[in-house]
Amino acid sequence: GAVVSQHPSWVICKSGTSVKIECRSLDFQATTMFWYRQFPKQSLMLMATSNEGSKATYEQGVEKDKFLINHASLTLSTLTVTSAHPEDSSFYICSAREGGTGGEETQYFGPGTRLLVL
Amino acid sequence: TQLLEQSPQFLSIQEGENLTVYCNSSSVFSSLQWYRQEPGEGPVLLVTVVTGGEVKKLKRLTFQFGDARKDSSLHITAAQPGDTGLYLCAGDRTGGFKTIFGAGTRLFVKA
Numbered sequence: 001g002a003v004v005s006q007h008p009s010w011v012i013c014k015s016g017t018s019v020k021i022e023c024r025s026l027d028f029q030a031t032t033m034f035w036y037r038q039f040p041k042q043s044l045m046l047m048a049t050s051n052e053g054s055k056a057t058y059e060q061g062v063e064k065d066k067f068l069i070n071h072a073s074l075t076l077s078t079l080t081v082t083s084a085h086p087e088d089s090s091f092y093i094c095s096a097r098e099g100g101t102g103g104e105e106t107q108y109f110g111p112g113t114r115l116l117v118l
Numbered sequence: 119t120q121l122l123e124q125s126p127q128f129l130s131i132q133e134g135e136n137l138t139v140y141c142n143s144s145s146v147f148s149s150l151q152w153y154r155q156e157p158g159e160g161p162v163l164l165v166t167v168v169t170g171g172e173v174k175k176l177k178r179l180t181f182q183f184g185d186a187r188k189d190s191s192l193h194i195t196a197a198q199p200g201d202t203g204l205y206l207c208a209g210d211r212t213g214g215f216k217t218i219f220g221a222g223t224r225l226f227v228k229a
């Protein structure tokens with residue numbers, strides 16, 4: 001199957017700093033990537049949809065100035081958590097959608113980035 | 119409002135037992151996926167079902183898509199400790215663009 005990578009896999013930062021997370025589709029082109037946030041023992045919460053060459057679409061309640069998304073190429077999307085605070089600590093997961101045949105829309109997930117803000 | 123209701127939320131069973139996880143909705147989905155996620159990792163796709171009534175098997179796992187494409191089930195036969203994890207169902211609605219996730223079923227298989 002298709003491979004999606006994330007970097008870094010974990011990061012610890014001080015409150016007030018900004019953190020950038022990269023999401024790459026390694027063996028396919030992804031016109032659309034998704035960013036999710038997951039709290040312990042909970043399901044995935046969609047934060048935003050990232051489209052190559054255009055502005056991201058944010059879900060209700062997600063601050064676009066807080067979580068900056070850039071999708072500069074068909075294989076790379078970045079999420080920047082600006083002025084991070086302890087409540088931003090979470091597991092951030094990206095996914096990339098690969099078009100299929102017969103109506104299937106396959107979404108492949110990255111391994112996630114664990115962020116801890118002190 | 120949870121568009122995809124998953125049940126049970128948590129399941130602890132002995133090795134060798136069978137189990138079924140359900141994913142229900144009042145909405146129609148063009149496709150539905152099942153993922154398995156281990157702690158500290160991203161979800162891994164197990165299967166995608168597209169056709170109403172479709173049944174897919176993956177070793178000891180059997181996936182079924184409801185005839186009306188509103189529900190799905192995952193049945194595991196003779197569960198093993200390696201099956202432990204968070205199982206997520208996710209659906210794509212016809213005409214929609216976002217994938218909708220269920221709340222997940224956390225499975226623990228005791229040796």
